[in-house]
Amino acid sequence: MAGESVSKSLMLYFGPQHPGAPGNVAYKLWLDGERVIDAELVPGFLLRGFEMMMENRAWEMNIVIGYRFCVEDPDSLELGYAEAVDRLLKYDIPEKAKWVRMIQHEFGRIASHLFWANHMSGSVGLRTTGFWSIAAREEVLKWFYKVVGHRIYHSFSVPGGIRWDVPKDFKELTLKTADKIEELVKDIEAALLKNSVFKARTKGVGVIKGEDAIKLGITGPSLRAAGVSYDIRKAVPYENYDKVKFDIPTGENGDSYDRAVVRFKEIHQSLRIIRQAVEEVKPGDPWRIKLPLTVPPGTGIARVEAARGEYMIHVVSQGGRKPYRVRLRSVSLPLMTTAIKHVIKNEEVTIADFPVILGSLDPCAPDIDR
Amino acid sequence: MGLLEDFVAWARSKSMWLVHYCAACGAIEFPPVVTSVLDWERYGYMPVPTPRQSDLYAGMGYLTKKSLKVVLRLLEQMPNPKWVVAGCNCTATGGLYWDSYATYKRLDEFMQVEGWVPGCMPTSDDWFALLTYFYNKVKERPVNDKGSRKLSDAWEKIRKWEEMEREWAEEYWESLKKTEIKVNYQFEEKFPECVERNESLKLCLTTVEAGRIREALKKLYDEGYTLINNINTVDLPKNGVIEVYYIVEKPLEGDQVWVKTYVPRKEAEIDSIHDIYSLAYYIELETHEKMGIKFRGHPNLRKWILEGNWEGPPPLRKDVDIPKWVIKVHYGGYAYGR
Numbered sequence: 001m002a003g004e005s006v007s008k009s010l011m012l013y014f015g016p017q018h019p020g021a022p023g024n025v026a027y028k029l030w031l032d033g034e035r036v037i038d039a040e041l042v043p044g045f046l047l048r049g050f051e052m053m054m055e056n057r058a059w060e061m062n063i064v065i066g067y068r069f070c071v072e073d074p075d076s077l078e079l080g081y082a083e084a085v086d087r088l089l090k091y092d093i094p095e096k097a098k099w100v101r102m103i104q105h106e107f108g109r110i111a112s113h114l115f116w117a118n119h120m121s122g123s124v125g126l127r128t129t130g131f132w133s134i135a136a137r138e139e140v141l142k143w144f145y146k147v148v149g150h151r152i153y154h155s156f157s158v159p160g161g162i163r164w165d166v167p168k169d170f171k172e173l174t175l176k177t178a179d180k181i182e183e184l185v186k187d188i189e190a191a192l193l194k195n196s197v198f199k200a201r202t203k204g205v206g207v208i209k210g211e212d213a214i215k216l217g218i219t220g221p222s223l224r225a226a227g228v229s230y231d232i233r234k235a236v237p238y239e240n241y242d243k244v245k246f247d248i249p250t251g252e253n254g255d256s257y258d259r260a261v262v263r264f265k266e267i268h269q270s271l272r273i274i275r276q277a278v279e280e281v282k283p284g285d286p287w288r289i290k291l292p293l294t295v296p297p298g299t300g301i302a303r304v305e306a307a308r309g310e311y312m313i314h315v316v317s318q319g320g321r322k323p324y325r326v327r328l329r330s331v332s333l334p335l336m337t338t339a340i341k342h343v344i345k346n347e348e349v350t351i352a353d354f355p356v357i358l359g360s361l362d363p364c365a366p367d368i369d370r
Numbered sequence: 371m372g373l374l375e376d377f378v379a380w381a382r383s384k385s386m387w388l389v390h391y392c393a394a395c396g397a398i399e400f401p402p403v404v405t406s407v408l409d410w411e412r413y414g415y416m417p418v419p420t421p422r423q424s425d426l427y428a429g430m431g432y433l434t435k436k437s438l439k440v441v442l443r444l445l446e447q448m449p450n451p452k453w454v455v456a457g458c459n460c461t462a463t464g465g466l467y468w469d470s471y472a473t474y475k476r477l478d479e480f481m482q483v484e485g486w487v488p489g490c491m492p493t494s495d496d497w498f499a500l501l502t503y504f505y506n507k508v509k510e511r512p513v514n515d516k517g518s519r520k521l522s523d524a525w526e527k528i529r530k531w532e533e534m535e536r537e538w539a540e541e542y543w544e545s546l547k548k549t550e551i552k553v554n555y556q557f558e559e560k561f562p563e564c565v566e567r568n569e570s571l572k573l574c575l576t577t578v579e580a581g582r583i584r585e586a587l588k589k590l591y592d593e594g595y596t597l598i599n600n601i602n603t604v605d606l607p608k609n610g611v612i613e614v615y616y617i618v619e620k621p622l623e624g625d626q627v628w629v630k631t632y633v634p635r636k637e638a639e640i641d642s643i644h645d646i647y648s649l650a651y652y653i654e655l656e657t658h659e660k661m662g663i664k665f666r667g668h669p670n671l672r673k674w675i676l677e678g679n680w681e682g683p684p685p686l687r688k689d690v691d692i693p694k695w696v697i698k699v700h701y702g703g704y705a706y707g708r
Contacts, residue, residue, distance in 0.1 A: 016440060017391040019419050024393050024437060041652075044675040045437045046394065047472040049692070051660070052685050056469060056693055065466060071395040118401060134405040151493055152398055214597050214621050217649030228621060235624030236572050301571060303626075312617070314602055329600040337652050366395070369434075369675050 009037055012351075016045050020123055020355030023365030025336070027354075034350045041336050047369040054326040059085060059295055062323065063158050069328060070367040071152070072115050075108025076306030077328075078157045080313040083238060085159035088300030088317055089292070096285040097161035098239045099277045103174065104148075104156055105239075105304075106270040106277075110181060111140040112307035113263045116362045117188060120260065123359040124201045129192045136184035143177040161288030166281065174278045178271050189264045193257075202256035206343050206357035209254050216342055217334035220309025222361050225262045226254030232305035244276045256360035263362070294320055308332060308362055328370070332363035375513045382425075382451070383508045384414040386501075389424035389444055394431030395491060396458040402494040403501070410498065413505050421447040425517075429483070431491065432460035432467050433474045435528070436678040442524055445481060451517035455485040455504060457492050464700070465490060469693040472679045475700050479527065482518040531699060535681035542683035542690065551636050555609040561586050561629070575628045580614075583631055584641050587616060591646055595620050595627055598647035601654065603661045605688045610635050612663060616643070633663060642668040660686045 009030045015021030026042040050069060054062050066081035067074035079101055086093055114137040121130035141151045147166060148154045156163050167173070192198055208218070210226040223230055229248045233241040249265035251258030300315045309331035316325040336358070343349060343357055392400065403410050404417060418424050421444045429441070445452065456477045459465035464475030477483055485507070487500040511517075557577065564574040578586045599617040606613060616629040633640050642665040644651035654665045655674040662684035665671060676685075683690045697703060 016393075016437070017389070017419075017421070017444060019390050019417075024391075044677055044679050045434055045440070047434050047436070047675055047679050048432060048467050048470045049472050049680075049685055052692055053467070053470060068395065068466075071398050115398075115401070118405075131405040134401045135407055138402060138407050152395075152491060215648065217598055217647070219597070219621075223621070230621040230624070232624065235622070236570075301568070301573065303571060310599070312599055314600075314615075316604055325604045327600070327602040333652055334649050338648050 013042075014039075014354070015042075020359075022119065022336075022358055022363050025363075025365040025368070029351070029354070031351060034352075036344055036349045036351060036354055039340055039344055039354070041368075043336075043365075043368050045369070046366040050370045051326055051328070054323055056322065058321045059159070059323060060291060062326070064153075064155050066326075067153065067155075068366075069370055070306075070308075070332075070364040072364050073108060073112040073307040074153055075104050075157070076304050076311055077313075078154060079105050079239075080302045080304040080306075080311050080328075081315075082157040082159050083302035083304065084300040084313045084315045085295075086300070087302065088295060088298050088315060089159065091160055091289055093161045093289060094286045095240075096281055096287045099280045100162050100166055100287070101157045102239050102241070102244075102277045103274050103281075104154065106274050107140050107143060107177075109270050109307045110267050111137050113267050114140070114185075114188075116263060116307075116359075117192065120356075120359045120362075121192060123355045124198055126192065126195060126198060129188050129195075132184065132188050132191070136181055136188065139177055139180050139184065143173065146173060158288070158291075160291050161286075163288070165287050168283065170281060170283075171278050174274060178274050182268070182271055185264065185267050193261060193264065198260075199257065201353075201356050202260060202360060204253070204255050204257075205347070205353060206256040206259075206349075206360055207254050207347065208339060208342060212342060213254065213339075216338040218309070218339055219334075220306070220331060221262045221266060222259055222335060222339070223309070224248060225251035225258040227252055232303050232310050236303055238302070238304065240277070240280075241273075244273050246273050256357055259360045259362075295323075306331060308335070308364055328367075330367050330370070332365070332367050335361040335363040336365075336368060378513050379509045379511065383505050386413070386415050386426050386453075386505065386508070387418045387424045388415060388426045388428060389421045389448065390417040390419050391427070391441070391444060392430060393433070393437045393441065394458070394460070396430030399491055399494045399497060400430070403497050408494055408498050410501060413502065415501060421445075422449065424448055425451065426453045426455065429454065429456035429458075429461045429477045431458040432465065432470075433477060434472050434679055435474060438474055438480065439528070439678065442480065442520060445518075445520050451511075451515055453484050453504070453508070454481050454518040455487075455500060456483045457487040457489070457497060457500065459488060459490050462486060462488065469696050471682065471685050471692045471696065472676075479521070480524040481520045484518055532681050534699060538682045538695070546636065551610040551634070553610040553634050555606070555611045555632060557632060562589070565630075572623070572625045573628060574626070575630060577630045580631045580633055580640050583616070583629070584643060584646070586629055587618065587643050587646055590618050590627055590629070595625075597621050598649050598653070599626065601650065601657055603657055603663065603686070605635070605661065605686065607635065607688045612638055612661065614640060614663070618647070638663040639666055640664075641666050644668060660684055662687060 012029045015026035016024045024045040028040040030038040067077040114133045117133035118130040148156045210228045213226040231248045246269045297319045302313045304311045312329040314327040318324040461477040561578040566575040595618040597619040602615040604613040611632040659676045
């Protein structure tokens with residue numbers, strides 16, 4: 001905060017119209033020369049008021065709106081809303097739907113991590129790997145376009161199952177896409193993680209240790225990079241995550257470099273999950289239960305491990321056609337507030353380091369504002 | 371047109387620089403346009419960080435009130451000739467967010483727009499189609515054309531709407547003071563026992579009186595629930611209370627405790643817990659502005675996300691009818707006029 005110690009320093013606006021800002025969001029930075037002394041988040045540029053809008057729409061209309069909280073990772077939210085309503089209705093959805101939802105969830109995670117790789121490469125000045133990761137992400141989007149019919153927003157995981165049956169060549173298509181992505185990601189990994197500029201800018205920079213990370217409220221890859229192997233998919237399994245084999249990649253130092261490494265390892269784990277799940281998708285199996293028009297009173301809760309951390313969706317019904325209240329956890333809020341403040345307090349962060357550290361935490365600006 | 375004019379038009383169309391401001395969700399389809407997938411540099415397009423060197427602004431999706439003010443200022447800084455194109459349904463009609471309190475509904479209420487691309491969201495191919503169309507269109511324009519202009523009453527409109535919101539907020543708090551609200555809510559403190567357990571989600575719901583919330587959370591923190599997940603609120607006007615849930619979590623095991631309490635609607639006040647959980651500082655700010663709950667002991671309780679976006683009463687309260695307000699103010703009272 002702008003206390004007495006920073007009263008002599010220079011206050012600088014960083015963002016929202018700044019290429020280094022992670023989306024449409026601003027910071028007030030207090031500078032002493034090159035060094036950042038304090039940073040204060042200025043949110044609200046992406047506010048739409050979802051929680052209020054969802055109270056004014058019918059349950060099935062909210063499928064379309066529920067996942068727009070975070071543009072970069074909509075599939076996790078889609079799954080979260082579908083799961084919360086399933087629990088509220090006490091539905092046990094068909095096995096096939098569970099497997100397909102998992103595949104969609106994991107492809108969404110890959111797309112989100114690759115999008116992050118673009119932003120991260122840009123902030124250290126390596127545009128080549130950024131271009132490559134967008135090209136690799138295009139493969140995921142092509143898969144979505146063929147299976148779901150849209151590139152970014154999908155509305156595919158709906159309460160009761162999946163919206164429609166998968167195409168006949170689903171298995172071949174998925175395996176082919178997975179192979180292609182693996183090939184491309186290996187290149188990006190080698191070019192980015194072994195690059196000496198990237199190492200110099202990220203190793204030992206932005207350190208958040210495990211114990212601190214928990215107290216700051218951080219979840220997801222940024223927590224795992226600090227050595228805490230906490231993943232909702234393992235701790236509180238949803239869908240069929242207890243039936244597939246995968247590891248939780250963790251880092252040691254909790255610096256920006258570890259966070260990058262963990263994200264790339266996660267892409268490989270996601271591909272591993274996809275390859276196991278696609279074997280279980282049998283043609284001809286049932287894939288959806290129909291929603292009733294009205295929903296009984298009660299609450300539904302879903303906890304989902306998204307690309308950035310734990311999303312928790314809480315829906316409250318008092319009967320009728322519309323939800324009474326919808327509440328969502330913001331995963332990026334700790335990353336953009338407490339985490340960055342912690343780093344600035346403990347390290348000498350220069351203004352050039354600021355976008356790199358922020359980029360390595362991978363916040364999603366719209367999910368703070370909602 | 372003479373030879374010189376032809377040359378100027380050609381040169382102009384070949385060097386369209388876009389101001390790098392990704393204001394909304396439509397921007398996520400821009401990286402494929404910019405990078406090697408579609409490669410717009412073939413046509414001379416390029417993103418630039420400063421508005422003073424740019425020729426083009428692309429409206430990518432919904433216009434929150436705070437962002438629109440930034441866009442208007444950018445447009446004022448851009449040199450002539452400047453052009454505005456708009457994508458996504460939200461810039462044209464308000465789109466999916468038609469009843470949102472935080473967005474303006476049409477971009478052309480504030481500035482002249484040269485080209486539109488519909489869709490939610492438009493794919494990168496759609497964007498590319500717009501840009502190539504625009505590229506050809508600019509060539510045909512006269513040399514002294516100044517392009518898109520900001521409408522003269524843009525700021526005036528914004529000021530008028532904000533004034534109306536402020537009036538509504540005053541009215542709301544006045545009427546809340548005058549009306550008597552009876553608290554009729556059954557509640558029994560059970561902490562530290564669980565009222566409800568959900569084994570599959572590892573949840574435990576417990577209840578505690580609002581006065582003892584700090585004590586309860588301090589105890590949970592010492593027991594290892596060091597990660598704060600969220601603070602949830604449910605407004606119940608029939609019972610005259612707002613339910614408040616504090617959700618804390620034990621990492622590695624994944625156990626969650628939901629501490630439920632309530633505050634009366636009329637004097638919604640509760641102790642702040644920002645010194646126990648540092649993240650609560652920000653969640654409390656959000657809850658304060660959107661639900662109208664006052665957190666005692668919070669060092670800097672203020673408008674945060676809503677600042678510059680909404681001057682009206684707390685939008686999540688059940689007696690604040692936002693869709694009605696939006697229809698009245700932005701759609702001239704006609705629900706389907708958009």
